[in-house]
Amino acid sequence: MLKPRGRYIVAYPDVYHLYELKAAIYDTPYENAPSTAVPNGFSLLKRERVAYNLNLSGAEEIRDLFMMTPYAYRTGKKERERLEKMQNLATRVEFLIDIYEKRAD
Numbered sequence: 001m002l003k004p005r006g007r008y009i010v011a012y013p014d015v016y017h018l019y020e021l022k023a024a025i026y027d028t029p030y031e032n033a034p035s036t037a038v039p040n041g042f043s044l045l046k047r048e049r050v051a052y053n054l055n056l057s058g059a060e061e062i063r064d065l066f067m068m069t070p071y072a073y074r075t076g077k078k079e080r081e082r083l084e085k086m087q088n089l090a091t092r093v094e095f096l097i098d099i100y101e102k103r104a105d
Helices: 019-025 059-067 077-084
Strands: 007-013 042-057 088-102
Touching (some): 019 077, 019 088, 042 059
Antiparallel strands (some): 007 088, 042 088
C-alpha cells in the first residue's frame, strides 16, 4: 500500500552485471535482459546506473561473491569445480536503480 505520489524504488542487475563471473562458470554466459516495464499505476521519475569493476583475489573472495548470487543454487558440480580453481577474478558490477512515483489517478 502506497499513497498517491509515494515513491517506489527498485534495484536490479544491468546487462553485464557479473558477466565475467558467469563467463568463468558457464560455457555460454548470457547478458541480463534489460527491464523497461513500468509498474502499473506508477510513473518513472529517475533511472540511475551504478557500475564499477570488482577485483577479487583468492578463492575465498570469489566463492563468497558466488554464494551471494542465484548462480550458487543453479550451478552444477563441474562448473563449481572450475570456479574453485580460480585465484583471481575481475568482474563488472552493474545495477540500475529506478525511482517510481505512484500516480494520483
